[in-house]
Amino acid sequence: xxTLEQDLEKLVYERPDTLVETTTHYCPGCTHGVAxxxxxxxxxxxxxxxxxxxxxxxxxxxxxxxYFDFDFVQAPHGRAPAMATGVxxxxxxxVVLTYQGDxxxxxxxxxxxxxxxxxxxxxxxxxxxxxxxxxxGGQMAPTTxxxxxxxxxxxxxxxxxxxxxxxxxxxxxxxxxxxYVVRRSLHDPKSIRLAKKxxxxxxxxxIRGLGFSMVELxxxxxxNWGMTPVDSLHWLESxxxxxxxxxxxKINPIxxxxxx
Amino acid sequence: MARELLKGNVAIAEAAIRAGLTSYFGYPITPxxxxxxxxxxxxxxxxxxxxxxxxxxxxxxxxxxxxxxxARVMTSSSSPGISLMLEGLSYIAGTEVPxxxxxxxxxxxxxxxxxxxxxxxxxxxxxxxxxxYHVIALAPANVQEAIDMTVLAFDLAEKYRSIAVVLxxxxxxxxxxxxxxxxxxxLATQFPEWAVRGAEGGRERRFLSSIYLSPPEEEKANLxxxxxxxxxxxxxxxxxxxxxxxxxxxxxxFGSSGRVALSAVRAARAEGIPVGLLRPITVSxxxxxxxxxxxxxxxxxxVVEMNTGQMLEDVLKAxxxxxxxxxxxxxxxxxxxxxxxxxxxxxxxxxKPAVGGHPRDRWMDRMIKMN
Ligand SMILES: Cc1ncc(C[n+]2csc(CCOP(=O)(O)OP(=O)(O)O)c2C)c(N)n1
Ligand code: SF4
Ligand SMILES: [Mg+2]
Numbered sequence: 001x002x003t004l005e006q007d008l009e010k011l012v013y014e015r016p017d018t019l020v021e022t023t024t025h026y027c028p029g030c031t032h033g034v035a036x037x038x039x040x041x042x043x044x045x046x047x048x049x050x051x052x053x054x055x056x057x058x059x060x061x062x063x064x065x066x067y068f069d070f071d072f073v074q075a076p077h078g079r080a081p082a083m084a085t086g087v088x089x090x091x092x093x094x095v096v097l098t099y100q101g102d103x104x105x106x107x108x109x110x111x112x113x114x115x116x117x118x119x120x121x122x123x124x125x126x127x128x129x130x131x132x133x134x135x136x137g138g139q140m141a142p143t144t145x146x147x148x149x150x151x152x153x154x155x156x157x158x159x160x161x162x163x164x165x166x167x168x169x170x171x172x173x174x175x176x177x178x179x180y181v182v183r184r185s186l187h188d189p190k191s192i193r194l195a196k197k198x199x200x201x202x203x204x205x206x207i208r209g210l211g212f213s214m215v216e217l218x219x220x221x222x223x224n225w226g227m228t229p230v231d232s233l234h235w236l237e238s239x240x241x242x243x244x245x246x247x248x249x250k251i252n253p254i255x256x257x258x259x260x
Numbered sequence: 261m262a263r264e265l266l267k268g269n270v271a272i273a274e275a276a277i278r279a280g281l282t283s284y285f286g287y288p289i290t291p292x293x294x295x296x297x298x299x300x301x302x303x304x305x306x307x308x309x310x311x312x313x314x315x316x317x318x319x320x321x322x323x324x325x326x327x328x329x330x331a332r333v334m335t336s337s338s339s340p341g342i343s344l345m346l347e348g349l350s351y352i353a354g355t356e357v358p359x360x361x362x363x364x365x366x367x368x369x370x371x372x373x374x375x376x377x378x379x380x381x382x383x384x385x386x387x388x389x390x391x392x393y394h395v396i397a398l399a400p401a402n403v404q405e406a407i408d409m410t411v412l413a414f415d416l417a418e419k420y421r422s423i424a425v426v427l428x429x430x431x432x433x434x435x436x437x438x439x440x441x442x443x444x445x446x447l448a449t450q451f452p453e454w455a456v457r458g459a460e461g462g463r464e465r466r467f468l469s470s471i472y473l474s475p476p477e478e479e480k481a482n483l484x485x486x487x488x489x490x491x492x493x494x495x496x497x498x499x500x501x502x503x504x505x506x507x508x509x510x511x512x513x514f515g516s517s518g519r520v521a522l523s524a525v526r527a528a529r530a531e532g533i534p535v536g537l538l539r540p541i542t543v544s545x546x547x548x549x550x551x552x553x554x555x556x557x558x559x560x561x562x563v564v565e566m567n568t569g570q571m572l573e574d575v576l577k578a579x580x581x582x583x584x585x586x587x588x589x590x591x592x593x594x595x596x597x598x599x600x601x602x603x604x605x606x607x608x609x610x611x612k613p614a615v616g617g618h619p620r621d622r623w624m625d626r627m628i629k630m631n
Contacts, residue, residue, distance in 0.1 A: 074469035086325025089309035115314035
């Protein structure tokens with residue numbers, strides 16, 4: 001092998017060890033996979049693998065525990081923040097994260113998430129907002145946009161009868177227990193880099209015992225949106241971003257000092 | 261340790277601490293609230309976890325998370341709160357992690373009232389949550405038993421990776437009696453090989469879940485749980501007998517019903533009636549065999565409950581029509597009086613009821629005439 005070939009074969013982008021080498025059940029192009037990778041990279045970079053406990057939720061990410069190489073439990077639909085509370089209060093020196101969809105977090109689990117945040121529960125919530133119930137076949141979610149067609153809003157979400165979407169990050173940011181609540185998007189490389197940085201900060205917040213942290217990630221569901229992955233990314237950008245602006249909704253002053 | 265005057269709810273709470281309770285999660289509901297209140301002060305004092313949850317749904321799922329760490333965990337509630345917990349109980353059973361639940365029953369259905377009742381028998385003993393699962397349910401009848409069975413509940417839950425329930429009614433929760441607390445057990449430092457506590461030292465990852473997407477795997481899991489339950493049935497059935505050696509008639513009831521019935525049985529004995537009392541301690545597993553054997557020997561049974569005859573069905577199943585079974589219940593938060601039960605004993609002995617028909621129907625007829 002000459003030096004040129006060696007240079008060509010230099011690995012510059014590796015699977016983090018915290019991500020299990022296996023095929024996932026996610027649909028092609030789905031950003032659940034991107035979110036998984038970001039979490040795995042951050043856990044690895046921070047050296048947290050041996051003391052992290054994940055709480056999977058009910059939704060397409062129900063099998064998240066199969067993909068991460070660290071300990072996991074799996075919660076009933078919506079109850080991940082309560083389960084995470086039980087784990088964290090029993091093992092306060094572990095890093096505890098939940099991974100939840102928008103139906104899980106903002107509909108059936110609204111009570112659990114609000115109170116986990118209000119208590120300043122020292123956990124990190126990764127919140128995948130794809131504006132529908134992916135796993136059950138694309139029904140309307142609390143995050144479904146006005147006019148958005150889903151299998152249970154076939155003529156588009158009619159706010160007169162189905163009400164308005166919930167902006168979970170904005171809502172949770174009003175609670176004093178929330179320390180770090182931000183929204184990021186997974187629709188292009190730059191946004192993905194920012195999303196990773198936010199995840200890193202969220203875990204730093206937890207390690208410093210600063211209270212509740214949540215990173216909302218705008219995500220796509222090509223299968224149920226009925227679009228190609230690329231079109232889905234465009235749709236997210238032009239439809240979801242205006243309704244769900246990326247931004248920092250709650251930054252505890254101490255968090256602002258964290259340098260990463 | 262000396263005997264002291266203790267309230268049922270408080271005694272259970274302190275017994276749990278001494279049994280090594282690491283994490284407690286609960287929500288206020290009468291007549292259970294003293295447990296929550298007491299632990300809100302005592303758990304932090306011991307440096308252990310206490311959270312007043314946002315609901316029983318929150319509480320049971322906090323328990324679920326904590327139970328996955330292999331620590332000793334508990335929640336307590338009363339009937340409407342238990343209904344709300346059933347989702348979590350099914351998941352906990354399906355994940356095969358141990359926990360202790362204290363149910364201080366009150367009148368129902370619905371909001372009912374806060375007076376003592378035994379109307380959760382079916383919801384506890386015969387499931388309630390979805391799927392095939394069983395819980396171990398212990399029914400103490402006095403404060404000392406409540407203490408002892410709380411300690412036992414933790415041991416059994418761990419031994420069988422099961423939910424263990426301490427099932428009492430509001431009167432026992434509120435009652436003060438002299439009792440002796442157990443010595444302090446140190447908190448566990450070793451945890452089972454399934455416990456999810458972070459993959460320390462680079463060990464292989466573990467996960468706990470109640471999902472078996474593949475039907476054959478789910479079937480296997482169900483059979484594993486059932487086999488474990490068969491072990492519970494074989495080894496853990498407990499009951500108490502009073503005046504049973506020469507008894508021709510048997511009164512039976514669990515918890516407070518059994519306790520009140522004992523006074524009636526004593527009075528009947530004083531009159532020379534050969535009657536005894538069988539008080540099941542484990543209502544789940546239910547001592548079917550014990551009832552079956554009795555049904556071959558005795559001239560009649562009287563089931564006393566503070567509901568409309570829930571345990572009655574299990575007694576009937578065991579008796580198989582071999583002996584007359586009668587029923588006496590008070591519901592809605594009313595505790596039967598010993599005199600009422602004595603009257604029922606007289607009727608059983610004098611009227612020699614037929615084996616046929618349903619005892620609940622006969623009881624209803626009498627109740628309607630009374631009301
Ligand atoms: C108690 C309960 N109700 C309903 C369901 C069915 N269910 C499974 S996944 C899901 C929706 C999940 O949607 P979301 O949280 O947005 O996750 P996604 O699949 O979109 O990532 C529902 C309703 C369930 N499993 N449990
Ligand atoms: S259904 Fe949607 S959210 Fe679920 S894996 Fe497929 S694309 Fe992703
Ligand atoms: Mg979704």
